[in-house]
Amino acid sequence: MNLFGTLNTASGALRAFQQKVATTQANINNVSTEGYARQETPLQALPFQPESGPQGGVEAGAQRSSRDLTAEANVRGQLAALSNYAQQTQTLSRIESLFDVSAESGVPAALNGFFDAFASFALAPNSVSARESALNAADSAALALNRAAASLAEIRRTVDTQIESTVEEINEIGGRIRAYNESILRTGGGDAGLEAQAFAAAEDLAELVDVQIFYQDDRTLKVLVGGQTTLVSGRELNELKVDFVAPDPGQNLGAPSTPRILSADGRNITSTISQGRLTGLLETRSGVLADLAGDAVQTGSLNELAQGFADRVNQILTGALIEEGPPAVAGTPLFTYDATRPTAIAATLAIDPAATPATLAAMNPGPPVVANGAALDIAALRISAAGADGIDGLSYLEYFGKIGELVGQQTQEVSASESRASLLVTRSRDLRHQISGVSLDREATELLQAQRSYEASAKIVQVVDELVQSVLSIVR
Amino acid sequence: MAVQLDPVAEYFLKSIQRLQSQLDTVQRRVSSGLAVEKPSDAPRQIVDIVRREAQTAELTQTRFGLGRVGAEVDAAEASLQQAVRVIEQAIVAGSQAATNAIDSPERQATLQAEVNGLLDELVRLSLTQSEGRYVFGGDGDQQPPYELDSGSPTGVNRLNTAPSTRLAVDYDGSRFLTGRTAQQIFDSRDGSDNPDQNNAFAALADLRAAIAAGDSNLARGALERLESSHDHLNQQLSFYGGVQRRIDNSVQQARNVEVRLTSELSELRDTDIAKAAVELARLEAGLQAALQARTAFTTQSLFDFLR
Numbered sequence: 136m137n138l139f140g141t142l143n144t145a146s147g148a149l150r151a152f153q154q155k156v157a158t159t160q161a162n163i164n165n166v167s168t169e170g171y172a173r174q175e176t177p178l179q180a181l182p183f184q185p186e187s188g189p190q191g192g193v194e195a196g197a198q199r200s201s202r203d204l205t206a207e208a209n210v211r212g213q214l215a216a217l218s219n220y221a222q223q224t225q226t227l228s229r230i231e232s233l234f235d236v237s238a239e240s241g242v243p244a245a246l247n248g249f250f251d252a253f254a255s256f257a258l259a260p261n262s263v264s265a266r267e268s269a270l271n272a273a274d275s276a277a278l279a280l281n282r283a284a285a286s287l288a289e290i291r292r293t294v295d296t297q298i299e300s301t302v303e304e305i306n307e308i309g310g311r312i313r314a315y316n317e318s319i320l321r322t323g324g325g326d327a328g329l330e331a332q333a334f335a336a337a338e339d340l341a342e343l344v345d346v347q348i349f350y351q352d353d354r355t356l357k358v359l360v361g362g363q364t365t366l367v368s369g370r371e372l373n374e375l376k377v378d379f380v381a382p383d384p385g386q387n388l389g390a391p392s393t394p395r396i397l398s399a400d401g402r403n404i405t406s407t408i409s410q411g412r413l414t415g416l417l418e419t420r421s422g423v424l425a426d427l428a429g430d431a432v433q434t435g436s437l438n439e440l441a442q443g444f445a446d447r448v449n450q451i452l453t454g455a456l457i458e459e460g461p462p463a464v465a466g467t468p469l470f471t472y473d474a475t476r477p478t479a480i481a482a483t484l485a486i487d488p489a490a491t492p493a494t495l496a497a498m499n500p501g502p503p504v505v506a507n508g509a510a511l512d513i514a515a516l517r518i519s520a521a522g523a524d525g526i527d528g529l530s531y532l533e534y535f536g537k538i539g540e541l542v543g544q545q546t547q548e549v550s551a552s553e554s555r556a557s558l559l560v561t562r563s564r565d566l567r568h569q570i571s572g573v574s575l576d577r578e579a580t581e582l583l584q585a586q587r588s589y590e591a592s593a594k595i596v597q598v599v600d601e602l603v604q605s606v607l608s609i610v611r
Numbered sequence: 612m613a614v615q616l617d618p619v620a621e622y623f624l625k626s627i628q629r630l631q632s633q634l635d636t637v638q639r640r641v642s643s644g645l646a647v648e649k650p651s652d653a654p655r656q657i658v659d660i661v662r663r664e665a666q667t668a669e670l671t672q673t674r675f676g677l678g679r680v681g682a683e684v685d686a687a688e689a690s691l692q693q694a695v696r697v698i699e700q701a702i703v704a705g706s707q708a709a710t711n712a713i714d715s716p717e718r719q720a721t722l723q724a725e726v727n728g729l730l731d732e733l734v735r736l737s738l739t740q741s742e743g744r745y746v747f748g749g750d751g752d753q754q755p756p757y758e759l760d761s762g763s764p765t766g767v768n769r770l771n772t773a774p775s776t777r778l779a780v781d782y783d784g785s786r787f788l789t790g791r792t793a794q795q796i797f798d799s800r801d802g803s804d805n806p807d808q809n810n811a812f813a814a815l816a817d818l819r820a821a822i823a824a825g826d827s828n829l830a831r832g833a834l835e836r837l838e839s840s841h842d843h844l845n846q847q848l849s850f851y852g853g854v855q856r857r858i859d860n861s862v863q864q865a866r867n868v869e870v871r872l873t874s875e876l877s878e879l880r881d882t883d884i885a886k887a888a889v890e891l892a893r894l895e896a897g898l899q900a901a902l903q904a905r906t907a908f909t910t911q912s913l914f915d916f917l918r
Contacts, residue, residue, distance in 0.1 A: 227651075234650050236657065236880070238664045247668050254672045258679055259744065260777070261753045506750035506777045511786065514672070518665050518784075529658070536661030543650025543657060550651065554629070561625055565618035572617075579913035 138606075142599045144181075144192035148592040151178055154195035155585045161327065162573045170335030172202035172571040174327050200327060204349065206567040207334060211341035211348070213560040215410035218342040220553035222415025227546040229290050230423060233283055234539035242535055245279030246444075248272045250517035256497060257510035266492035269510075273448075273469055277484045280441045284481035287428040287437065291391060294420050298394050299377050301413045305343050305366070306374040309358060311336045313372045316355035320370065324354040345410035361407030364398045373399035382431035389476035390431045394420060423545055427538065429478030436538045441481040443526045443534075445470035448513055450523065455496035455509030466496025466509065623905055630901065634894045640882040641891060647880045656879050663876045670865045670872070673780055677865070680779045680789050681858045683741040684851055687790065690739040690746070691848045694797070697736070698811060698841045701729050705818050705837050708830035713822065723822050730766050730815040734759050737793040747793035749775035756793035757812075765798060765806055766816035781857070782865035789854050796847045799840075808836055809843035 158176040165171040176195050183191025235241045252265075252272030259265045315333035318326070333356060337348050340358070347359040351369065358367040365373055376399070379392035394417065396405045408414055421430070429435025434442075449468040458464040469490050473483040499508025518530050526534045640646050647653045647660065704722055713719045737747055737757045744752040751773030760768035772794065778786040794800070799809040806813035814836035821829035 231649050231651055234657075236647055236649060236652075236660060237645070238661065238668075243661065243664075247665070251668070251672050254676060254780075257780075258676050259752075261744075261751070504774070504776050505786075508778070511778065511780060514780075515784065518662075518669050530662075530665065532665045533658055533662055536658045539650040539661075540654045540657040543652070543654035546651035547654055557625060561618065561621050564621060568618050575912035575914060583913075 138599050138602055140190045142596060144190045145592050145595040145599065147181070147192045147194060149589060149596070151193045151195040152585050152589040152592065156582065156589070158198065159578050159582045159585065163575065163578050165327075165331065166573040166575060168331055170333070170338065171327065171331040171573070172200050172334070173573050175199045175201060198325060198327070200330065201571040202330070202334070203567070203570045206563070206570050207337070208347070210560070210563045210567050211338060211346060212410070213556060213563045214338060214341045215345045215414075217553065217556035217560050218412045219410045219415040219418075220549050220556050222412045223419055223549045224546065224553050226290065226294060226416070226419040227423060227542065227549060229293075230287070230419075230427070231539075231542050231546050233286055234535075234542060236539070238532075242276075242279045242283055242440075243532060245272075245276045246532055246535070247517065249276040250514050253510050254514035256495070257507040257514055260497035260507045260510060263492060266495050269495055270469075270486065270490065270492050273490075274486050276444075277470065277486060280437070280481045280484050283437055284428065284441075284479075287424065288391075288482070291420065291424050291428065294416050294424065295379065295394060298413065298416045298420070301343050301416065302375050302377045302396065305340065305360070305413070306372070308336050308340045308343070309366045309372050309374070312340075312356055312358055312367045313370065316367065316369055319355050320353065341411065343411050344408055344413045361404055361409065363407050364402075364404045375399070375404075376401075386431035387429060387434070387477050390429060390478045393431060423542060426541070428481075434477040434480070436534075438478060438480040439526060440531060440534055440538070441472065441484045444516075444531045445472060445480075445484055447516065447523060451509050451512050452496050454500075456498040456500050456504075457494060457496045459498060459500075459504060463500070467494045469495070623901070627898070627901060630894060630898045634891070634898060637887055637891045637894060641884060641887045644882050644884075645880060646882040646887075653879075660876065660879050663872050663879070667869055667872045667876065670782065670869045673782055674862055674865045674869075676780060677858050677862050679742070681855065681862075683744070683746045684789060684855050684858060686739050686741040687746045688848065688851045688855065690736045691796070691844060691851060694733060694736045694811070695841065695844050695848065697729050697732050698814070698837055698844060701726065701815055701818060702834065702837045702841065704729075704822075705830055705834040708818065708822050709827050709834050711827050713825065719822060719825065723819065726815060726819045726822060730812070730819065731759060733797060733811060733815060734767055737797050745771075745793075746790060747796060749773040749790070749792035749794075750777055757798070764816060765810065765812040766819065767798070767812045769794065769798065779858075782861045782868060787854070787857060789858075791847060791850065796844065799843060808839045810836070811840035811844060814840045 155176045155178065158174050162173055176198055178193050179196045181192045181194055182189035185191070233241060235243060238244055238247060249272040252269040256262075256265045256269040312333055315329055315336070318329055337346065337356070337358070340346050344360055345362070346366070347362055348356055351357050353369070355369050356367065357365065357369075360366045360375065364375075365371075366375070367373070376397040377394060378397060379394050381392050382388070382390045394405075395403050396408060396413070396417075398404050405417065408417070425433060425435065427435055427437050429438050449470055452466040452469055455466040456463050457466055467489060468487050471485055471487040472480045474480070476483070497507050497510040499505040499512065501508070505511075516524055516531060518532075519525065520528050520530045520533065525531060527537075529537055639648070647656060650657050704725055707713060708722065713722060734757050738755050739746050745755055746752075748754055748756050748771055751771045754771040754773070756769070756771040757767045758770060760766065771792075773792070775788065775790050775792045775795070777789070779789045780786055797811045798813075799807050799811075801807045814833060817833035817836055818830065821827075821833050
């Protein structure tokens with residue numbers, strides 16, 4: 136061991152401490168960077184046997200990332216759940232606005248207007264103006280149901296568009312992760328900045344769909360969607376697709392098409408996707424929207440309401456008389472709809488073209504005959520659920536309220552789930568931060584330590600230099 | 612996008628957002644007065660709310676309908692009271708004719724003119740209208756029921772034979788008859804459609820004929836018929852009196868039920884203002900405290916102390 140060996144050792148130490156300072160600087164610079172995980176530079180002691188050879192010293196080991204894949208997966212999982220509920224809340228809020236609790240607008244107001252008009256018609260069955268008002272009120276009721284159906288159809292179209300754009304976004308982010316993989320394959324990896332970008336992209340992806348991400352042997356990332364379908368692997372991007380399938384021949388004619396998510400090789404992977412915004416969209420599409428407006432296999436409660444209401448009114452009117460006669464003149468139907476398309480009943484409900492004020496039948500033939508019996512029976516549908524009146528033991532207005540109750544209940548549950556999920560996201564991020572986040576206090580401590588060590592090593596260089604000078608002065 | 616806030620900041624923001632959202636909800640409820648504005652506010656109450664709103668609307672409509680029917684019944688009652696007086700005047704004239712009190716052609720002519728006038732008045736009363744409808748027209752309320760016809764045995768011509776089957780709705784949904792036809796009231800007939808002893812038109816026509824003939828026996832027969840028709844008219848008056856009482860009772864009951872329903876609806880749907888005001892104060896204080904606590908939170912790190 137000689138002075139020059141010591142000098143060598145000291146300069147090696149300086150390099151090691153410099154590396155540590157640089158890592159600390161990188162951590163501090165990226166304290167707020169999305170996806171960044173704290174980097175560490177371990178120091179490794181070099182062999183030291185001064186009697187026989189090794190000079191000792193310290194060198195900087197390979198840079199290590201503190202990223203914890205489990206913590207990352209936890210954050211992604213919670214984000215996916217949050218996005219799912221947030222999307223459902225958003226769509227359900229739009230649907231909920233169709234149900235006016237105050238009954239001052241929409242379907243309830245129109246139905247009440249209809250029943251009022253028929254009550255007035257019952258008071259004056261021979262009045263032309265009362266008949267015209269009844270017909271106009273029937274038209275308004277049909278129009279209100281048409282509008283409700285149209286609003287649901289518009290929401291469904293929006294959801295479909297969002298499904299398509301979400302799949303495009305998934306593919307776009309998959310492209311970003313593939314670009315990262317290509318960089319890794321070119322450079323061999325170890326770039327904390329690139330890794331931060333990739334994991335930030337992964338978190339963006341998790342908001343859209345549930346994904347599983349893990350390292351492959353070559354340090355590239357593999358991305359699975361729904362736990363089964365490969366989106367990205369190495370340089371490969373397997374883009375997802377959306378298609379909309381029309382109902383089968385035996386199903387509801389004219390029903391809305393059903394969205395499917397397809398893998399790149401054409402497999403239907405819809406059922407494997409369980410979280411993320413995409414799931415929120417698919418669930419409202421196949422859930423509440425189908426329950427209300429119908430789909431390939433169900434009529435939809437709004438259509439059931441329209442059909443039940445129209446059929447019952449028509450039944451009363453066609454069983455009634457316009458004139459007692461003889462000859463008796465029977466009443467004619469008031470409403471018409473497209474019965475061949477069960478999911479379009481509310482949308483196609485209209486006044487029968489043959490219905491006029493003169494063809495409105497008010498008389499119940501009995502016996503006994505009641506001149507305004509049929510008009511009273513129709514007016515009573517406002518609150519009656521007896522016999523053939525109403526649906527499922529509820530009057531038509533109550534049934535509409537029941538539909539609203541189901542929508543409201545779902546909205547409330549999903550909103551509560553969203554709040555809980557939001558807290559879970561924060562907690563999971565907190566946990567991740569504790570494991571792999573940058574703490575300024577910790578970095579300051581490391582910096583202080585590196586600074587002291589650097590100064591100490593520099594002092595040794597200075598001392599060795601003085602010793603060498605002393606030796607040289609002896610020689611001169 | 613992934614947000615890289617420190618956990619404390621993220622917790623703080625989420626808490627503030629939650630508080631602010633609750634505050635917005637309470638403020639909205641206080642300003643609108645409604646605790647339930649949309650189904651998700653109280654899903655399990657929606658059907659009850661809709662039911663009560665429908666019941667309230669039904670009662671409002673029922674009261675309106677009863678009001679209109681009540682106006683018709685009022686008009687009918689007034690006309691019947693006048694009809695009773697007409698028959699009473701006819702009975703006085705009939706008494707004179709029956710007791711040979713007609714002692715001169717002038718007296719006979721005067722009495723005859725009086726009876727013609729009474730018949731005319733009775734026909735006019737049978738044509739009583741309310742809001743453009745003949746109240747004694749039965750189901751054919753757009754057609755006048757009778758007109759004068761001196762050639763007819765009853766002195767009138769029947770124009771409208773529609774029955775009265777129209778029903779009104781009570782506050783509890785039950786239905787009841789509210790009117791009778793002019794034929795039932797003034798032109799009472801037997802099973803063979805012949806004027807019976809209660810027929811007021813026939814009674815006056817009989818009296819007119821008796822006076823014209825100067826026949827006191829005929830006049831006594833007409834007098835009996837007039838007295839029968841007088842009793843019959845009073846019975847019709849009782850019927851309408853009963854209908855009026857039922858209408859008045861129903862309107863009052865409807866109002867009582869509406870008050871109850873309004874109260875129930877308010878409990879289900881409206882904001883408890885006092886409770887909401889306390890909640891508002893609590894949330895505002897909480898928000899202020901959270902904001903102040905956050906500003907007092909130290910943002911220093913070890914770096915601030917390094918030389």
